[in-house]
Amino acid sequence: MLCRKFFAATAIALMSVPAMAAENITWWDFFSGGDGVRMKALITRFNAEHPDIKITGTTLEWGVPFYTKVRTAVAVGQGPDVMTYHLSRMPLGLKEGVLDEVTDKDLTDAGLTKDSFFPAALQAASGDDGKLHAVPFDIHSIVLYYNTKFLEGSKFLDGNGKLTGISNLKDFEEALAYAKEKGAEAPVSYATGDDGATYRVFYTLFRQLGGELITGNEVLAGDNLQKAAKAIEVMTNWQTNEWQPEQAEYEASVALFTSGKSAFSLNGVWEVPTMVDLEKKGSLGYKWGAVQVPNLMGTQTTWADSHSFAIPANNKLTPEKRKAVMTVIGWMEKNAIAWADAGHIPAFKPVAESAEFKKMEPNATYAALADTASYDPRSSIAGVGSPIYDAAINIISPAIHGYAEPMAAAEQMKSDLQNVLK
Known part of the structure; x- marks a missing residue:
């Protein structure tokens, strides 16, 4: 009887403990049309597979309006946790100070390495000092x-x-x-x-x-x-x-x-x-x-050019949230075959060199341009x-x-x- 009462009390106590809240990731992108549909589908899949992390996405207007919003938000410390970014804008982004560095530890947390990306895209994602400031997602030409x-x-x-x-x-x-x-x-x-x-x-x-x-x-x-x-x-x-x-x-x-x-x-x-x-x-x-x-x-x-993922500067991320952000980025890279369906070439070489991508036409026919791309x-x-x-x-x-x-x-x-x- 005593054991039965003990286990009942323990069960009630456990039920009263609130479930651990998911790490909420604020996401900004500029994708509309078919790209927007595909990205929203990827976010939905990620959220379904990761009960401990929740992406809350917002789509803003492509081009100058997006980058103006980023610059303003970063200046007051109210930027998103992660955002999409054109690599062609990298030099301006660095000059404006809106991009955080993506460190080797960040890549490790994402399950990625620099060698996993096409050299031209990796160079475009880096500053003149060689430090990485974004993670390339695709190559589009x-x-x-x-x-x-x-x-x-x-x-x-x-x-x-x-x-x-x-x-x-x-x-x-x-x-x-x-x-x-x-x-x-x-x-x-x-x-x-x-x-x-x-x-x-x-x-x-x-x-x-x-x-x-x-x-x-x-x-x-x-x-x-x-x-x-x-x-x-x-x-x-x-x-x-x-x-x-x-x-x-x-x-x-x-x-x-x-x-x-x-x-x-x-x-x-x-x-x-x-x-x-x-x-x-x-x-x-x-x-x-x-x-x-x-x-x-x-x-x-x-x-x-390339779409990439970047972490805004002045972000005030906790170590736990930063790791969650990199988990998001790593998952997106490894599931980029769904993004390639929009005509893009994955910047993540394991996907670009996969049997599944090589069957994707006409992408596979023009994929060689990734090796000779001019940013x-x-x-x-x-x-x-x-x-x-x-x-x-x-x-x-x-x-x-x-x-x-x-x-x-x-x-x-x-x-x-x-x-x-x-």
Whole structure:
């Protein structure tokens, strides 16, 4: 009887002890559309698998509004526990002092190592001193989408209907001319009236020429001015030959390709889900593919950026909460195959090199670009929503539409950006 009373009392006492509260992690991101749907699904899965940690997510407006909010919140010590961050913004983020260091212990707590990431992404996530300030999540780039119906009967399709035979600018322009003859309204579509798209195409051509946009504290130093003019000249030639749309906004440029009016599209990997969904619905009416942007100008490289995870400075995290944050980051990296479904290349090599990813098309076809990616210059005037993007819409876009000679545009770009850099 005594034992029975003892155990009953003990059980009641245990029931009266409150359950240990989950570590609540405040999360900020800028993902909308398909990316937003996928990230919310990942957060839901994480929360279901980790009763001891709860992510409370908030999605803010992409671009300058997001980074302005981060800067303000960090200044008053009210930032989130973890946030997404474009690696192209890393130099500016370090200059503003909004990013905490990600230490070796942090990586250990996440179950990660530096060797687990592609070198280009890891370098972009680090300061000039080599210290890590973010954990790369993906590598996203522009790729070359193609519509096979405008290339049938040409040397540009192999026996399996895959793009082939484009190894320089002459080949590509021959393919554009062929597509024009076959009835393509815009043989190559990209958003010629948009800052981001114009910049990404320009920067890809410029970097393929071996160009360096910013050297030390100088914009377009030495022969880089001529290389910038050459890249603008190529884009202008596409306009003169009516191979690209005139002053197209982003949505219009996408519609030209999805509606079957373009043979090629130079756009981000983030449009892969759009193409896959249309194909599943049977509403495309043609076969398509996507490949790494070919080596048109002499060097195999492509503009790229990365979404990453970062811990804001001035965060006042307890050791327990910081470890929980790194647990979140580590889990996201190891489950990045779900993120790759949005067209991205996982920055975490064990996922990028997995059998599951290698079966994912067209991602696996263009995944090699991760090894040759060209990130924006390591400068506080570069990155998403930066003065460099402003130069693309205010200088490069008008030039390719005939409002300025390529060299004059390059010289204005140099002058304007140099003034900002000072």
